[in-house]
Amino acid sequence: MSAEAPAWPSGLGRVVTDTVDSTNRLAQLVLAGNGGRASWVMAGQQTKGRGRRGRPWSSPRGNFYGTLAMRLEDPPAKRALRSFVAALALRDALADLTGAGAGLRLKWPNDVLLNGGKVAGILLENAGDVLCVGIGVNLIAGPDDLLVEPGAVAPVTVLAETGQRLSPETLLNHLAPAFARWDAMLNAAGFAPLRKEFLAHAARLGQQITARTGSQIRQGRYDGLDENGALILTTSQGQEIIPAAEVFF
Numbered sequence: 001m002s003a004e005a006p007a008w009p010s011g012l013g014r015v016v017t018d019t020v021d022s023t024n025r026l027a028q029l030v031l032a033g034n035g036g037r038a039s040w041v042m043a044g045q046q047t048k049g050r051g052r053r054g055r056p057w058s059s060p061r062g063n064f065y066g067t068l069a070m071r072l073e074d075p076p077a078k079r080a081l082r083s084f085v086a087a088l089a090l091r092d093a094l095a096d097l098t099g100a101g102a103g104l105r106l107k108w109p110n111d112v113l114l115n116g117g118k119v120a121g122i123l124l125e126n127a128g129d130v131l132c133v134g135i136g137v138n139l140i141a142g143p144d145d146l147l148v149e150p151g152a153v154a155p156v157t158v159l160a161e162t163g164q165r166l167s168p169e170t171l172l173n174h175l176a177p178a179f180a181r182w183d184a185m186l187n188a189a190g191f192a193p194l195r196k197e198f199l200a201h202a203a204r205l206g207q208q209i210t211a212r213t214g215s216q217i218r219q220g221r222y223d224g225l226d227e228n229g230a231l232i233l234t235t236s237q238g239q240e241i242i243p244a245a246e247v248f249f
């Protein structure tokens with residue numbers, strides 16, 4: 001457990017604001033206005049926080065809401081791997097700050113679980129050559145039950161699970177350098193080291209899971225990730241490679 005933040009990555013922008021509709025939207029504007037310098041945008045609260053699959057993301061004050069906007073020339077498949085960069089960075093930052101590393105697991109494709117509950121979500125959005133990596137962490141409050149999809153992993157908070165009250169600023173100070181480290185690793189060595197680390201912390205690896213893609217539901221054993229980050233599921237029909245799905249335990 002280390003409370004001292006590593007240095008802020010050189011050249012990386014940082015904008016902190018009090019209230020915004022969505023940091024994913026503001027981050028795009030920030031990038032457009034600063035000549036394309038990759039930047040983190042963090043807000044104290046969001047009035048229209050966006051979750052995956054068009055769902056709202058509950059965003060009361062006290063939790064973490066941050067988006068990294070960056071301009072990329074990578075092909076779409078490599079861009080999408082930033083969701084693993086984000087999940088690994090978030091795991092590292094939360095493990096460093098709370099010492100709760102053993103309780104932190106990664107649910108494919110990119111939810112972070114703490115003691116079995118969902119503590120954080122990641123939303124990647126593309127706008128032209130700009131990628132926005134939005135991260136929400138339940139530091140002190142989770143969403144109302146009504147906002148939780150039936151069958152989804154129940155939300156938890158860092159405060160309730162660890163007794164620790166992290167400030168959003170402290171989390172950003174650890175998260176930004178961790179993201180920069182894993183992103184540099186992806187650029188230098190490809191996806192293989194990220195896949196290895198993700199699987200080392202994966203929730204339910206080797207166990208029965210359900211993957212839902214649109215109206216299609218498949219059940220099988222979670223047998224790992226392929227070289228593009230797709231889920232390998234062994235069903236009664238054989239092995240399936242699933243590039244995108246919602247996973248239920």
Ligand SMILES: O=C(O)CCCC[C@@H]1SC[C@@H]2NC(=O)N[C@@H]21
Pocket residue numbers: 021022023024046048049050051052053055057064065066067111120121122123134135136137
């Ligand atoms: O559905 C999910 O699990 C992803 C949630 C992502 C929420 C974050 S909060 C910061 C950023 N701004 C948004 O509007 N959404 C993301």
